[in-house]
Amino acid sequence: MVDAVQDQDDFVPPAEVAEMELYHPKSWLTKYVFSQDAKVIAIQYSFTAIAIGLVALVLSWMMRLQLGFPETFSFIEAEDYYQFITMHGMIMVIYLLTALFLGGFGNYLIPLMVGARDMVFPYVNMLSYWIYLAAVLVLLASFFVPGGPTGAGWTLYPPQAILPGTPGSEGGIVLMLVSLALFIVGFTMGGLNYVVTVLQARTRGMTLMRLPLTIWGIFMATVLALLAFPALFVGAVMMTFDSLLGTSFFMPAISQFGEQLKYGGGSPILFQHLFWFFGHPEVYIVALPAFGIVSDLISVHARRHIFGYRLMVWAIVIIGALSFIVWAHHMYVSGMNPYFGFFFATTTLIIAIPTAIKVYNWVLTLWRGNIQLTVPMLFAIGFIVTFVNGGITGLFLGNVVVDVPLSDTMFVVAHFHMVMGVAPIMVVFGAIYHWFPKMTGRLMNVPMGQFHFWVTFVGAYAIFLPLHYLGFLGVPRRYYAMLDTGFIPESAQDLNAFVTVVVLIVGAAQMLFLYNIAVSMIKGKKSGPNPWRATSLEWQTPQTPPGHGNFGPTLPVVYRWAYAYGLPDATEDYVPQNLAPDQLMSDYDNSGLSHSAAQAAE
Amino acid sequence: MNLLQQLMEKPWLTEDNTVVELRDGRTFALSREKLGLRVFLVVVMVVFSLMMAAYIERKVFSDWHSVPLPWLLWLNTVILVFSSLAMHRAWISARRTEIDGVRVWLYAGGFFALVFLIGQLLAWWELVASGYYAAVDPANAFFFMLTALHGVHLIGGLVAWWRTMAKVTRGCGVVLVRISVELCTVYWHFLLLIWLALFALMLFT
Incomplete structure (x- = not known):
């Protein structure tokens, strides 16, 4: 298969494209615990994220019990309630959704779907998980310090976040900020891997426009996260200093109970800008992988190529870019200049256009598809x-x-x-x-x-x-x-x-x-290996679950996009990405391949 | 093929297949390590840009009292420039496959970086001795935070430098350390630029 390919083109590098030296685990510990295999890391990430997510789920029940039946449950005090909403929000957004989509699905799917043996920097990838775990443990530790976890609301607005009177101002807020900083350091390590793997470690024939949309969504979300998380990092570091060292980055001159506090000269609005410069892209850090994955789910289970693939990719990129210039729409009530508000309202409404394009394309993919419920x-x-x-x-x-x-x-x-x-x-x-x-x-x-x-x-x-x-x-x-x-x-x-x-x-x-x-x-x-009869590379691995190194002795070669579904002439209604055209001919004894593929694209 | 052309492809057309089916999977003509470092540098640049933006945002208010910058910072700047130049010489030696040159210039680069860090600590000491504590005024706090953050990044660079140095002393061939030396040098130049920007910001605004 590979030889036939080489005959056609001289300047193609030999069979294995950028084959990497795989790390081979030598003991049980390095195989399942301190593993550098992206698949194991993905499962570690997923289980940790789901476990901490369960904590947040229980917290939401407690909040609802209080709201639904006030003055019934004596074990929920006002302070507890604020701590519940804060931790529920922060855990769900960052420690569950971000970690699960990027650390979990990203780690599992990127190498498999682009046709790589593993992530490009496996050791850094392993560190990424362990630092994430440390962040989760620090967060959990805040439940057990005097005063409990912070109750400042998930936005952690100063000055109230670090002043006495807010639950958790003793230790909870510092642990929260340290945990966030750790999370960001860990994520950056993982994010470098996801970006470089998608850009440089794709297998032969896997051009950017042949990537499944899942990869596009995760890739763009990672880019957003790498650029947006630093804002939260900066905010967290500065607020930690305010809380521990008594600096006044965010703390204005303020008096409490008639007593002048040591703070003075800081700007609380500055924190809001930093927070939302991270916070709004964060919405898309969670949404873009969802967009990508759902595109693939719809295409596979409706047995139809995705409608408007190119526009779907561009929309992901455009949404990602726009998400950086809308953040102040979270701050309309902070007393901003009306022209400023007008600008952010406009950009916010513009972002609806690429998003609407995506929704239409999903619906049009379903339209006249062979929908499997x-x-x-x-x-x-x-x-x-x-x-x-x-x-x-x-x-x-x-x-x-x-x-x-x-x-x-x-x-x-x-x-x-x-x-x-x-x-x-x-x-x-x-x-x-x-x-x-x-x-x-x-x-x-x-x-x-x-x-x-x-x-x-x-x-x-x-x-x-x-x-x-x-x-x-x-x-x-x-x-x-x-x-x-x-x-x-x-x-x-x-x-x-x-x-x-x-x-x-x-x-x-x-x-x-x-x-x-x-x-x-x-x-x-x-x-079996491919129960949904899907085309993308992760379903074509020689072993299920995929073994060490993902693919067999040679990496797959990709001949087409991931959406060759619903081909009317073929005996099967789909063609895997890595099935060579000559094999396709002999398999189906069908001279109308290009004809049917063209029909599929219409 | 540039990035824009790659994004213009129409994967659903079978005619395109003959053109693209054999291309290797790389988007940029860069090794993984080099691209990885560049992505990381972008992230670091965002961190420093945001801190500088925060500094400027705070500075425009009338109650801002600038920190009197110690003269030592000028000397430190010169030392950091030396450090960068030495690393650059190491890189040149690595390209010319001269392992002795690599060793000597790497030592010099790391040494000057250490001297720079000590110099920064002395500058802090001078400020603290004259009562410019971080908690007294936001300007002081910004000064300490910006210099500390830059220093921490340089310490991170020294870890990479130390690992490269270990490879060189272990007797690894020039070919094996060439990429490490190059990455260190790029990082050093980058941190020099960041320092110049920070220093200029604190001097002139």
Whole structure:
């Protein structure tokens, strides 16, 4: 196969493109614990992220118990409540979603999908995981220091974040900041790997425009993260100094209980700018991998090539670039110049264009596709719906005049949970159901998966639609209890109780999902190497789960894009990326290959 | 083929296959290590740019009291330039396959970097001795933070330098250390530029 290729072209390097020296583990410890194999690191990342995510899930139940049934649970004090919302937000956004999408799926899929043996800097990659684990442990440690974890809200705005009176101002806030700094250092190590592997370690024939969209999404999200996380790093370092050394980067002259504090001359708004310069790209750090993965799920399970591949790639790049010039739309109420607000409202609305292009392309991929309602497909469709919902409320909030009255209400909570909570988590579930057979060689239980999907999907709407409504009524976010509030009807409390009940049901469904993973890992139906009949390289490995070095003695050579589905003339309706054209001819005895491929592209 | 052309390809057209099916998978004509370092330098540049932006943002307010910069910083700057020049000579020697030159100039580069760090500490000492504590004024805090951050990056560079040095003393051939020397040199030049920018910012604004 490879020889035939060489005959056609002289200046192609010999069979193995940039074959790397693989690190071969010598002991159990270096094979499974301090492993430099991206697949093992991916699974370590995923399990750690899911474990800490479970903590955040439990915290959300506690919050909802308080909101649904105030003055019922004596073990939830106001301080506890603030600590719960802070830790819930921070863990879900950074330690779960970012780590799972980039550290988990990124590590597992990038080398396999681009046709590489491993990441380009495996040792640095291993360090990346262990520093991430240290960050998680430091974060968890903050639950056990005097005063508990920080209760400053996940945005950690100074001055309140480090002043006495805010829960966790004794030690919790410092541990939070140290943990974030560690996370960023660890992520940067991983991020270097993801970027350089995608750019320089692709196998022969895998051009940039033949990459599956999953890789494009993860790649661009990594670029965003490498450029955005430094802002959080700088903010965290400066606030640590403010808290520990008494500097005044963010602390203005301030008096508390009639006593002048030692601080003076700092700028709290500066922190908000730094935080949101990170915080807004962070939305897309979570969303872009979801965009990419969902594109592949839809294409595979609808047996149809992705509609408008090139525009999908460009849209990912454009969204990534635009996400750096919209950050101040999170700060409309911080007292900014109206022209400044106008600029950020405009850029915010412009970002809707590439995003809308993506949504149309997903729907047009489904259009007249041979839709298989597998569990991954259910979650993919669930993603499109929730993402459109959350995106549209984003257009409301992007406008200054609409945002100002809605700011800090439950409407905002509902909006961002729809768009960057529920929607990406739908993709996480879909992706786990989709790639689980490759990771374990077994299929997940389908009825349990369907039940999991319907409870999660319907539950998400039952939770967050009422929250939109409560937001319109003026129910503020971050309030421990409403007590007697004249402008909010008493029935709002019934709605809150309803939401809490649904939250507990949806939470229980997630336990079923974990049970499904555990059972299927041991007793699931054998899947074979390619149960979804997919084209991309990870499904063409000689072993399932893929062995050390991913591919056999030679790396695969790629002949086409990853979306050759629904070919009408072929006996199979798909063609793997690495199937040589001459093999294709003999396999299918079919002279109409280019004809059918052209039809597929129409 | 440049990046833009690569992004303009239409992968769904079979005619394109003959053109692209054999191309090796690299986007840039750079080794992995060199590209990795460049990506890292971009990240570091973002960190310093944000810190400098924060400095400027704070400085425009009327209650800003600049730190009197110790004269020692001028001397340190010259030493850092020497350090960079020595590393550059090491790189040239590495390209000419002269292992002795590599050894000598690497030593010189690392030595000057260490002297620079000690000089920075002395400059701190001078400020602290005259009462410019970090907690007294944001300007002092910025001075300490910016210099410390730069110093930490240089210490990180010295770790890489030390590993390269170990390879050279172990008797690895020039070919094996060439890439390490080159990466160190690029990093040194980069940190010199960062220092010049920081110094200029604190001097002139």
